[in-house]
Amino acid sequence: MKYDPRLVLSAYQRLAPRERLLFGLAVVSTVLIGLYSFVWDPLQTRGELVTRRIGMKEKDLGAMLKQRDLYLDLLRRLEAGSAAIAQGDPGFSLFAHVDTVIASAVGRDRVTSMNPSTKNLSAEYQEESVEIKLTRSTWGNWSVCSIRSKKGTVHCGSVGCRSRAITTTTSISTSPPLWRCSS
Numbered sequence: 001m002k003y004d005p006r007l008v009l010s011a012y013q014r015l016a017p018r019e020r021l022l023f024g025l026a027v028v029s030t031v032l033i034g035l036y037s038f039v040w041d042p043l044q045t046r047g048e049l050v051t052r053r054i055g056m057k058e059k060d061l062g063a064m065l066k067q068r069d070l071y072l073d074l075l076r077r078l079e080a081g082s083a084a085i086a087q088g089d090p091g092f093s094l095f096a097h098v099d100t101v102i103a104s105a106v107g108r109d110r111v112t113s114m115n116p117s118t119k120n121l122s123a124e125y126q127e128e129s130v131e132i133k134l135t136r137s138t139w140g141n142w143s144v145c146s147i148r149s150k151k152g153t154v155h156c157g158s159v160g161c162r163s164r165a166i167t168t169t170t171s172i173s174t175s176p177p178l179w180r181c182s183s
Contacts, residue, residue: 094128102132110134 015023095116102111112133119127 095130098130098132102134106134110136 012020012023095114099114102108102114112135113131114133115131117129117131119129121127
Protein backbone atom coordinates (compact mmCIF):
# COMPACT_ATOMS: atom_id res chain seq x y z
CA MET A 1 0.00 0.00 0.00
CA LYS A 2 1.24 3.44 -0.95
CA TYR A 3 1.41 6.17 1.68
CA ASP A 4 -0.59 9.28 0.77
CA PRO A 5 -0.10 12.35 2.99
CA ARG A 6 -3.28 13.92 1.62
CA LEU A 7 -5.39 11.28 3.39
CA VAL A 8 -3.74 12.14 6.76
CA LEU A 9 -4.24 15.88 6.09
CA SER A 10 -7.91 15.41 5.19
CA ALA A 11 -8.45 13.33 8.36
CA TYR A 12 -6.82 16.12 10.40
CA GLN A 13 -9.07 18.71 8.71
CA ARG A 14 -12.17 16.77 9.69
CA LEU A 15 -11.29 17.02 13.39
CA ALA A 16 -12.91 19.66 15.54
CA PRO A 17 -10.67 22.57 16.67
CA ARG A 18 -10.48 21.25 20.21
CA GLU A 19 -9.48 17.79 18.93
CA ARG A 20 -6.83 19.39 16.69
CA LEU A 21 -5.41 21.19 19.72
CA LEU A 22 -5.30 17.97 21.76
CA PHE A 23 -3.77 16.06 18.82
CA GLY A 24 -1.11 18.79 18.39
CA LEU A 25 -0.30 18.66 22.12
CA ALA A 26 -0.02 14.86 21.93
CA VAL A 27 2.38 15.06 18.95
CA VAL A 28 4.50 17.78 20.63
CA SER A 29 4.54 15.79 23.90
CA THR A 30 5.57 12.63 22.06
CA VAL A 31 8.36 14.49 20.24
CA LEU A 32 9.59 16.08 23.50
CA ILE A 33 9.49 12.77 25.38
CA GLY A 34 11.32 11.10 22.49
CA LEU A 35 13.99 13.82 22.40
CA TYR A 36 14.48 13.58 26.16
CA SER A 37 14.56 9.77 26.18
CA PHE A 38 16.72 9.23 23.11
CA VAL A 39 18.90 12.37 22.99
CA TRP A 40 19.12 14.42 26.21
CA ASP A 41 19.23 11.63 28.83
CA PRO A 42 21.84 9.53 26.98
CA LEU A 43 24.00 12.66 26.53
CA GLN A 44 23.78 13.47 30.25
CA THR A 45 24.56 9.87 31.24
CA ARG A 46 27.55 9.76 28.87
CA GLY A 47 28.76 13.11 30.20
CA GLU A 48 28.68 11.83 33.79
CA LEU A 49 30.41 8.61 32.73
CA VAL A 50 33.12 10.54 30.89
CA THR A 51 33.58 12.84 33.91
CA ARG A 52 33.99 9.81 36.22
CA ARG A 53 36.43 8.19 33.78
CA ILE A 54 38.47 11.38 33.55
CA GLY A 55 38.64 11.49 37.36
CA MET A 56 39.78 7.87 37.51
CA LYS A 57 42.36 8.43 34.76
CA GLU A 58 43.71 11.51 36.57
CA LYS A 59 43.94 9.47 39.77
CA ASP A 60 45.76 6.69 37.90
CA LEU A 61 48.07 9.26 36.33
CA GLY A 62 48.89 10.67 39.77
CA ALA A 63 49.67 7.17 41.04
CA MET A 64 51.81 6.48 37.97
CA LEU A 65 53.72 9.73 38.46
CA LYS A 66 54.30 8.83 42.11
CA GLN A 67 55.55 5.37 41.08
CA ARG A 68 57.75 6.99 38.41
CA ASP A 69 59.31 9.31 40.99
CA LEU A 70 59.86 6.36 43.34
CA TYR A 71 61.39 4.33 40.51
CA LEU A 72 63.69 7.17 39.47
CA ASP A 73 64.76 7.70 43.10
CA LEU A 74 65.52 3.99 43.51
CA LEU A 75 67.35 3.96 40.17
CA ARG A 76 69.40 6.97 41.24
CA ARG A 77 70.23 5.30 44.56
CA LEU A 78 71.12 2.04 42.78
CA GLU A 79 73.42 3.86 40.37
CA ALA A 80 75.02 5.76 43.25
CA GLY A 81 75.53 2.50 45.14
CA SER A 82 76.94 0.83 42.05
CA ALA A 83 79.28 3.77 41.54
CA ALA A 84 80.42 3.53 45.18
CA ILE A 85 81.07 -0.19 44.79
CA ALA A 86 82.87 0.34 41.50
CA GLN A 87 85.05 3.08 43.04
CA GLY A 88 86.09 0.85 45.94
CA ASP A 89 89.74 0.01 46.41
CA PRO A 90 90.34 -3.38 44.75
CA GLY A 91 93.18 -4.08 47.21
CA PHE A 92 90.99 -3.36 50.25
CA SER A 93 91.07 -6.10 52.87
CA LEU A 94 88.28 -6.09 55.41
CA PHE A 95 90.28 -8.19 57.85
CA ALA A 96 93.24 -5.79 57.81
CA HIS A 97 90.93 -2.80 58.12
CA VAL A 98 88.99 -4.26 61.07
CA ASP A 99 92.26 -5.32 62.71
CA THR A 100 93.56 -1.75 62.51
CA VAL A 101 90.35 -0.24 63.84
CA ILE A 102 90.05 -2.80 66.67
CA ALA A 103 93.68 -2.21 67.67
CA SER A 104 93.09 1.54 67.90
CA ALA A 105 89.69 1.20 69.67
CA VAL A 106 90.36 -1.42 72.36
CA GLY A 107 93.96 -2.57 71.91
CA ARG A 108 95.37 -5.84 70.57
CA ASP A 109 95.75 -7.37 74.03
CA ARG A 110 91.95 -7.70 74.38
CA VAL A 111 91.47 -9.52 71.05
CA THR A 112 91.07 -13.25 71.69
CA SER A 113 90.41 -14.21 68.06
CA MET A 114 89.45 -12.77 64.69
CA ASN A 115 87.95 -15.18 62.15
CA PRO A 116 87.39 -13.81 58.63
CA SER A 117 85.06 -15.50 56.15
CA THR A 118 84.06 -14.79 52.57
CA LYS A 119 80.85 -15.86 50.82
CA ASN A 120 80.03 -15.25 47.13
CA LEU A 121 76.48 -13.93 46.85
CA SER A 122 76.48 -13.71 43.06
CA ALA A 123 78.90 -13.22 40.20
CA GLU A 124 79.23 -9.52 41.09
CA TYR A 125 78.85 -9.41 44.89
CA GLN A 126 80.80 -10.97 47.69
CA GLU A 127 80.06 -10.88 51.40
CA GLU A 128 82.96 -10.59 53.78
CA SER A 129 82.56 -11.00 57.52
CA VAL A 130 84.89 -11.01 60.48
CA GLU A 131 84.03 -12.60 63.82
CA ILE A 132 85.84 -10.87 66.65
CA LYS A 133 86.17 -12.25 70.20
CA LEU A 134 87.32 -9.82 72.88
CA THR A 135 88.07 -10.08 76.58
CA ARG A 136 87.59 -7.37 79.22
CA SER A 137 85.75 -5.09 76.83
CA THR A 138 82.79 -2.82 77.52
CA TRP A 139 80.24 -1.28 75.18
CA GLY A 140 81.77 2.08 75.92
CA ASN A 141 84.73 1.06 73.77
CA TRP A 142 82.54 0.48 70.75
CA SER A 143 80.51 2.34 68.26
CA VAL A 144 78.19 -0.58 67.42
CA CYS A 145 76.52 0.81 64.34
CA SER A 146 79.55 1.91 62.35
CA ILE A 147 83.30 1.97 62.50
CA ARG A 148 84.77 5.01 60.83
CA SER A 149 88.26 5.27 59.48
CA LYS A 150 90.06 6.97 56.64
CA LYS A 151 88.97 4.19 54.23
CA GLY A 152 85.27 4.94 54.67
CA THR A 153 82.46 3.60 56.77
CA VAL A 154 81.99 -0.08 57.54
CA HIS A 155 78.40 -0.81 58.58
CA CYS A 156 77.78 -3.77 60.88
CA GLY A 157 74.88 -5.88 59.72
CA SER A 158 74.53 -7.78 62.98
CA VAL A 159 76.29 -7.63 66.30
CA GLY A 160 75.85 -10.27 68.94
CA CYS A 161 77.26 -10.12 72.47
CA ARG A 162 77.72 -12.93 74.97
CA SER A 163 79.03 -12.49 78.47
CA ARG A 164 80.08 -15.37 80.68
CA ALA A 165 79.77 -15.25 84.44
CA ILE A 166 83.16 -16.87 85.07
CA THR A 167 85.23 -14.65 82.78
CA THR A 168 84.41 -11.33 81.16
CA THR A 169 84.65 -12.49 77.56
CA THR A 170 82.66 -10.56 74.97
CA SER A 171 82.07 -12.06 71.55
CA ILE A 172 81.08 -9.74 68.72
CA SER A 173 80.17 -11.16 65.34
CA THR A 174 79.62 -8.92 62.34
CA SER A 175 78.19 -10.15 59.06
CA PRO A 176 76.92 -7.33 56.86
CA PRO A 177 75.09 -8.02 53.60
CA LEU A 178 77.74 -6.16 51.62
CA TRP A 179 80.90 -4.31 52.52
CA ARG A 180 81.37 -1.09 50.58
CA CYS A 181 84.42 1.02 51.09
CA SER A 182 85.17 3.98 48.88
CA SER A 183 88.23 6.14 48.89
